[in-house]
Amino acid sequence: MVTPAPEFTEEIAANGGASLMLCFQCGTCTASCPSGKFTAYRTRKLMRAAQLGLKDDTINSEDLWQCTTCYTCSERCPRDVQIVDVVTALRNIAVANGKLYEGHKKVAANLIKVGHTVDNNDKIKALRKELGLPENPPTVMDNAAAKADFDKILNATGFNKLVS
């Protein structure tokens, strides 16, 4: 027996997952999910748990992170539930509650360090030069003032604190 917790469902809605409540549990999402072929992730079950407001069951589950955001489920949903948006909302709440994997922390650390999800390296610099391209692309990576602006955005939205 579970006790529904509507306040958590409201939190999901506030994070962009309001269409969740349209779900009538047909299971088209689970049947369409490529990740579900290889993992224990069951999209329909996640949607149900989220509708009931089961915070711990959803945000602490590794299943939440098995979605590749391929959108096959959203495309086929007969109720137009924006399932990827619900998954994203749940992940945002999970991260806000301190649930961030090491591999994901590394990606976040790169974004903080250079403004990109991956850093440059000597091999790539040499190759870029060989191709007649500048060693660094002309992005925040190559302009300290622009990077400082980018850092302000990360700070204003609390990113550094969130992923540290």
Next chain:
Amino acid sequence: MAKYAFFLGCIAPLRYPGIEKSTREVCKALGIELVELKDASCCPAPGVIKSFSKATWLAAAARNLALAEKEGLDIITVCNGCYGSLFEAAHELHEDKKMLADVNKILADIGLEYKGGTKVRHFAEVLYKEVGLDAIKAAIKKPLGYKVATFYGCHFLKPSSIKNLDNAENPKMLDELVTVTGAESMPRQQKLMCCGAGGGLRSQFGETAMKFTKENLNNMKASGAEMIVDVCPFCHLQFDAGQKELGFGFPVLHLSQLYGVAMGMDAKDLGLNVHVTPVKL
């Protein structure tokens, strides 16, 4: 001459600069002017960064959109991830004035404002819709006879409700863009299946990501394809680097690189010599 702000993203310039180079050359040959979108950042990535913080994702995407708007240009990108993030952020900011106002409060601190006018375009659909197959055909100097597995990826066509580019379950665009070179597009099972890299799987659950990749590669092999052509550097990375340990050896080309070859450019100038899986043409 059509003119766009060239949004580089991360994986193309920092892992496969040959894709960046071939895009510049192919656009030049087809009469598309690419203007550097200076000081741009990561889009940010739709699967990872947006999963951590939608607020950061939206504000950083808005900064990129505002930089292009300041130049009076629409954005072009060769990456499905960048296309997905920037297109969706532009769409949300266009539809939700409060969200736009909130983001502009953050942008004001760095002297920027986004008015909501930047259009975001993918290289492949610009070629298909603006340049057209006839003009592309006229630029082909060396017709190709390869049997190709076309790989659309996910964030190019989907969510189709806002992108409206092609039928997301049975698309034709990339197949037509490939066959115009003289190559053959081989039909296969589960053609629209994800490569496995997205959503933070490659960075944290690599073994699961590889299961997606392997199933795709098996289907490609069964189809008789001898080459993979993609429109996304991240799918490109997943196939080029991932297939090695799985025992496959498909040459993996981004559409811009396939066009570079068909337009008679040297393989070395297209960066094909540095792929993890050797490209022998």
